[in-house]
Amino acid sequence: MALAIAATxxxxxxxxxxxxxxxxxxxxxxxxxxxTPKLEEARNAVKAYAKAREK
Amino acid sequence: MLKPERNDFIVxxxxxxxxxxxxxxKKEFDCGKKDLNDYFWNDAFAHRxxxxxxxxxxxxxxxxxxxxVALISLANDTVRREKIWDFLGLAESKKYPxxxxxxxxxxxxxxPFQSKDIGSxxxxxxxxxxxxxxxxxxxxxxxxxxxxxxxxxxxxxxEFQFFSDKxxxxxxxxxxxxxxxxxxxxxxx
Numbered sequence: 001m002a003l004a005i006a007a008t009x010x011x012x013x014x015x016x017x018x019x020x021x022x023x024x025x026x027x028x029x030x031x032x033x034x035x036t037p038k039l040e041e042a043r044n045a046v047k048a049y050a051k052a053r054e055k
Numbered sequence: 056m057l058k059p060e061r062n063d064f065i066v067x068x069x070x071x072x073x074x075x076x077x078x079x080x081k082k083e084f085d086c087g088k089k090d091l092n093d094y095f096w097n098d099a100f101a102h103r104x105x106x107x108x109x110x111x112x113x114x115x116x117x118x119x120x121x122x123x124v125a126l127i128s129l130a131n132d133t134v135r136r137e138k139i140w141d142f143l144g145l146a147e148s149k150k151y152p153x154x155x156x157x158x159x160x161x162x163x164x165x166x167p168f169q170s171k172d173i174g175s176x177x178x179x180x181x182x183x184x185x186x187x188x189x190x191x192x193x194x195x196x197x198x199x200x201x202x203x204x205x206x207x208x209x210x211x212x213x214e215f216q217f218f219s220d221k222x223x224x225x226x227x228x229x230x231x232x233x234x235x236x237x238x239x240x241x242x243x244x
Contacts, residue, residue: 001093001097001098002090002091002093002094002097002098003090003094003226003227005108005130005158005160005161005199006199006222006225006227006229008132008133008134008156008158008197008199008218008229009218009219009221009222009229010135010136010137011134011135011136011137011218012136012137013137015219016136016137019134019136019218020136022216023233023235026233026236027233027235027236029236030236030237031214031232031233031236031237032237033179033182033183033237034175034178034179034212034213034214035175036172036175036176036179037172038170038171038172039067039171039172039173039176041171042168042171042172042173042176043068043069043115045167045168045171046114046115046118046124046168047115047117047118049167049168050115050118050119050120050122053120053122054120
C-alpha cells in the first residue's frame, strides 16, 4: 500500500505569525510561471512514443 | 482524441483532463517510483470513490491515443492558523481564519518523458487554472512531497516553499505556493 497522504500542517501561534509575514513579504516579489524550454522536445517525444505504440 | 469538457484545462498543445479509466493507468502508467505507481494504480480510484481527490491526466492534445503522459491528484485543502491572535490582534486574525487551498496529493510523469519540463508545465497549468478560472476562492497550492532531493528540487524550482523544518526528517514534506503572487503578474493577460 502506498504511503498515506500527509496532512497539511496546522500553523499555531508564532508559526502562524511567521507564515503570515512570509506571505506578505513574498507578495513584493511576484512569481512567474516556470520556464519550460524542453516542452517542445517533450511533445515530439510523446508523438514518437504514440506512433511506436500504433505498430 | 478526447473532446474538451468542462473540467478540462488546455494550454498550448497540452490537455489536462479528469482520469476516468483507472484500469488503463494500471496497465500503462509507470513513473519508475514504486510508491507513486502504487498510489496511482491502487489508491487514486478509491480516493475518487470516496470523493477525497480527483486525478487528472496530461496528454498531448493532437495525439489520438489517450495514454497518460503525466498524472496529478488534487484535493481541497485548507491552511489553518490557530492562536495567532496573540501575535496579530483578534480583529486582524479573524479576517482570514483559514486559507483555502488545493492540495497536490500526488503527481508523476511517465518514465520516458521525465526531465523534459512536463511536470513543470503541468504545475503551470494548475497554477493558471486556479488563478483565472476558479469557481471558489483558492489562495494556496499545497503539496505533500516525497522527502527526496530530486523531488524537493523540482518543487523548489516551481517556487514552492516549506511550511517549516519540523518535517525535514519525515518521509514526506509539506510545501506551499501562494497563488496571489502569480495573480499580480501579467500571465493572466
